[in-house]
Amino acid sequence: MRKMLTVALREYKAVVRTKSFLVSLLLMPIMMGGSLIFQMLFKDTTDTKDKRIAVIDRTPDAGLFAPLKAAADERNEKANTDKKKQAGYLLEKVSVPVDGPESLNQLRLELCDRVRQKDLFGILEIGPDVLVPPNSAAGSPERRAVRYQTNSPLNQNFPRWAEKVLNDAIETRRAAQAGMTSEQLKMVQEPVPLLAKGLTSRNRQTGAIDDGRDVNFLASFFAPFGLVILMFMVIMVGATPLMQGVVEEKMQRIAEVLLGSIQPFGLMMGKLIGSVGISFTLVGVYLSGAVWAAYHFGYAEYVSLEVLIWFLAYQVLAVLMFGSMFIAIGAAAADIKETQTMLMPVMLLACLPLFALVNVITEPEGPLATWLSFFPPATPMLMTVRMAVPPGIPLWQPIVGVALVLATTIMCVWAAGRIFRVGILMQGKGANFADMFRWVLRA
Amino acid sequence: MNAVEIEHVTKSFGSVVAVNDLSLAVPKGSIYGFIGPNGSGKTTTLRMIMRILHPDRGTIRVLGVETLQAANDRVGYLPEERGLYKQMKVRDVLRFYAELKGFADSKPVIDSWLERLGLTAWADKKVATLSKGMSQKVQFIAAVVSKPEVVLLDEPFSGLDPVNMDVLREAVLALKRDSTTVIFSTHDMLVAEKMCDFLFMIYKGNKVLDGTLEQIQDTYGSDTLRVRLDNERNGLENIPGVSRVADFGRYQELRLEHGAESQAVLQQLMSRGVVRHFELTRPSLHDIFVRIARPEPEQETA
DSSP: OHHHHHHHHHHHHHHHTSHHHHHHHHHHHHHHTHHHHHHHHTTTOOOOSOEEEEEEEOSTTOTTHHHHHHHHHHHHHHHHHSSSOOOOEEEEEEOOSSOSHHHHHHHHHHHHHHHHTTSOSEEEEEOTTTTSOTTSSOSOTTTTSEEEEESOTTOOHHHHHHHHHHHHHHHHHHHHHTTOOHHHHHHHHOOOOOOOBOOOEEOTTTOOEEOOOBOOHHHHHHHHHHHHHHHHHHHHHHHHHHHHHHHHHHHTTHHHHHHTTSOHHHHHHHHHHHHHHHHHHHHHHHHHHHHHHHHHTTOGGGOOHHHHHHHHHHHHHHHHHHHHHHHHHHHHOSSHHHHHHHHHHHHHHHHHHHHTHHHHHHOTTSHHHHHHTTSTTTHHHHHHHHHHSTTOOOTHHHHHHHHHHHHHHHHHHHHHHHHHHHHTTOOSSOOOHHHHHHHHHOO | OEEEEEEEEEEEETTEEEEEEEEEEEETTOEEEEEOOTTSSHHHHHHHHTTSSOOSEEEEEETTBOOSSSOOTTEEEEOSSOOOOTTSBHHHHHHHHHHHTTOOOOHHHHHHHHHHTTOGGGTTSBGGGSOHHHHHHHHHHHHHTTOOSEEEEESTTTTOOHHHHHHHHHHHHHHHHTTOEEEEEOSOHHHHHHHOSEEEEEETTEEEEEEOHHHHHHHHOSOEEEEEESSOOTTGGGSTTEEEEEEOSSOEEEEEOTTOOHHHHHHHHHHHSOEEEEEEEOOOHHHHHHHHHSOOHHHHHO
């Protein structure tokens, strides 16, 4: 046991004392929050170049171009005076010379060629029947729609704007047909807001009834999301050095010296304990930071002590489970390059919960989330998520989950111990999964 | 009392028998030399004494204890391939290996060994910065830092310059003076002849020699002529009664056929020219090694 701790301490120091650990400690949150921060920093730095758009108004009186043009002019003026500059829309009215599908197609082709030459940004085509009352039999869906053609389909700024402006204009027309003013129409259409609230509870000290707080969707999404990302990170940072360490010991022939002093299983357990220590260091830094921030900024109710305790239990098991897989791969491979291919299936297992994450957070009690969270490699992350999402899950589920993960972990550690014992002294040639399987089964 | 007792030990890897029915007793406080060609089973035997490998059959008792479990803290080991963590400092590596042997108060021992091997200035340098000779000496300290009663050294002198070789040889003799049992393997027959109380040779997994140098040489008898000739050295093997010739340049060793008369050979030599030196002697360890390990040509082609 003493020797195991000696190994554990060396492993811990070998990782934690390196510069790369410190860098990853600092860099991880930056990378995780990176895209968020980037968007916030650069949200005002949009493309402000004016966009020239051809508009074909095919309605009988071509009456929709005018309100569109007016809205665009207003917008352009605002864009010029505003500090926050945005792209101006320069609308170019185009009419179909002769009515008929052929001349229309010809026109579209010409305009599209201009788009290709970057003379135009897009083509907006208002269908001839958009003003026909929706309940009438006249008109085809194609003729009742607004068409937009562009070479930049992912830039949704203009089509969204145009859709809104056109629909407003069409609604006003339809209201007039129905004998309503646009004010009346607005009044009719005014939506009622829905306020999402937490549960009402009785204050234990004062006895008064406390109303539930407003639900912060972002916060209630990010608490479980953050926990999963943290657990994933901990597995990667805590367990990957194990594999590299074992390969180093093999390649530098250190393993033989070590095995002259300590049993293979003890050596492996020492390594695993060391990596659990590393994971606690990471979790300690991040969780205390996150909990402090939550209390400081008034999101304390999204942090539950119970969930945190379960998190720690699952984190230890996850590091042991994946750590033993990493060790087995390290022991079986002849060099670092060989580990890469064998790593794929293990990485897939580790990433599985991330693939299902959004589904699990939004429907923590759905069948997919429930079943997947009982699949041991995914259990640590998914069970924690499901507990972190209100209202939580029945207590038996995390308990059964822990039991399953514990059993799997013991099995993984046992199997890895056997692979480790054989593989650690092998030189020159790596083993494949079939070899590893044989080593496990061999007495 | 024997430090190591090996009885009828066999170890195979797949279909290859690495060690076959080996029995060996290493007396306490002795220096025991393991010799044999590469791949003959030396390292496997050492690893089994270390309990890194377990024999398929037979028993191994180290310091009177036979167990398959628990690595032995009273045995130190210098493997053939040097293994040190490159990114650790010399002192930290040595302390780690001492602690792995359950030896807590290692600082004075480490300091004295570093000084004895001239490495004090490197104590706080990373292993990666050491030269080959230096890291070999550090590896040697790692093997003895826990003051083991038995030390196994797999090729401790290979690749060392003469100065470092003397330093390390003196260190091994110092271990013996502290009544440590030393087992080492070597390819250097002169070192083995000079240093070892007992010699053990393994060839293709089988024990072929075991005993003191004198005992071993006695079994071969005085069948070697050491001669120095002034002129013609060609065709010596054609002299009747000579089975093999080893030409060392300044002198030649002639092996006599069984029952051959040395004086008859001398007459033949004298008839060819001036004989400056003529000595009937026992074969050297080198010669014995080569006789065993190098099969006769006809056997080789058979």
